[in-house]
Amino acid sequence: METRLLPYGKRTAVYVLSKLSGAGLGIAAGLAYMWVKSDFDAFEPFEALRPDAGLGAGIGMFLWLMLYGYGMLATFAIDGLARWKPAFRRSAVQALLHTAAGLLCFLVIPFRAPFPGSLVITGIAGTVGAVFALFFYAGNRLGRRSAWVRGLLGLALPLIVLGVQALYPEGVKQDWKETRGEGLYEAEFRYMNGTQNIPVYAKRGQIVSFTMTWESDKGGGYGMQVRGPGGPSDYADYRPGPPLSGDDRGFGGTIHADRDGEYVIIASGDRIKGKLKVTWAVDAKAK
Known part of the structure; x- marks a missing residue:
């Protein structure tokens, strides 16, 4: 019985860490974007991605929720579709489904403001969501193939980011x-x-x-x-x-x-x- 459980436990760990690698690559992309936007400031990207920051104070809370909340649920749902329909297992279809999930999030729950041009904002937000969904999918694929990627993106990177933020609290x-x-x-x-x-x-x-x-x-x-x-x-x-x-x-x-x-x-x-x-x-x- 224990012999059977070990391979199952290992597969489950690899599966979950691969998904976390996708979210980790999204965090890495967010750090890179904020690093360029801040004129290559070494500290500001970590502040902008602080998960306890409100929506008006940076993209941190929103990005973490999208990647580790909505993103994880969406990728599990896509895997469920692949089990149901083998045609959905193809890489191109998987990438398309992840892109659609990143885009549709902002269409089903409109990212709009009560002024003219808000549909344009929704479209821009949806495009950004689709791009980050592709990062998520790419990180997931890389995590499946490499234990180093799983360790770095799935565990080390988010812990490093949270650790740096903990060392520099508000104030x-x-x-x-x-x-x-x-x-x-x-x-x-x-x-x-x-x-x-x-x-x-x-x-x-x-x-x-x-x-x-x-x-x-x-x-x-x-x-x-x-x-x-x-x-x-x-x-x-x-x-x-x-x-x-x-x-x-x-x-x-x-x-x-x-x-x-x-x-x-x-x-x-x-x-x-x-x-x-x-x-x-x-x-x-x-x-």
């Missing part, structure tokens, strides 16, 4: 150069994914007027919060100001101090490269 800043002055904070950086606190002391009744401007060399997002002296859960009385003038991007407004203490202006960068500048002034009135 990463690279080449951070900051300047502080009276009513001024400036920072220039190659990469920011996290927050930077700018403390401002005010007495009860005083009003802090401030502006926060961002210069982004490429992509990424930014935001802002204001906290009171009581800690992270203490939201200050912040009142937004008018839009910044000219081409400046950022925020402005006033903080109305309801007690003496250190108020914190929090700058939030989401995978951004560029500069940050915060200026503020505290009026002389105090109760």
Whole structure:
């Protein structure tokens, strides 16, 4: 009995690892794409493919779900068709079925936005899905033929990617150069994914007027919060100001101090490269 189970277990392991090799080649393709897109930055591709990132913060969660979720289910279904109809076992047919699965995902569940041209976006997304489906199929085929491929793409690569991401959790800043002055904070950086606190002391009744401007060399997002002296859960009385003038991007407004203490202006960068500048002034009135 045990002798019979061993070959079956080995075949099952090879089969599953071959499928994982397909997903691994998709991850490798995603890394290569983000590497070129980031001007060959060594760190940004790993951040963009972070699986715990939301859809607005990179392609990570979406790509992992598509490859290790939808992709695995689709390839198992295609193998089921091949068992039912031997004609589906031919390589060309298998490649065509995987391509169709990558395309149809975005047609059955439309990747659309509520504005004109969304059908074009659906078509582009479907084409990208079809290309990654071919990567998946190619990795699967390579994994069947080589134990080295199964080990590298099926196991080592995704573990390396996840390991690098675990070593650099949220809150990463690279080449951070900051300047502080009276009513001024400036920072220039190659990469920011996290927050930077700018403390401002005010007495009860005083009003802090401030502006926060961002210069982004490429992509990424930014935001802002204001906290009171009581800690992270203490939201200050912040009142937004008018839009910044000219081409400046950022925020402005006033903080109305309801007690003496250190108020914190929090700058939030989401995978951004560029500069940050915060200026503020505290009026002389105090109760």
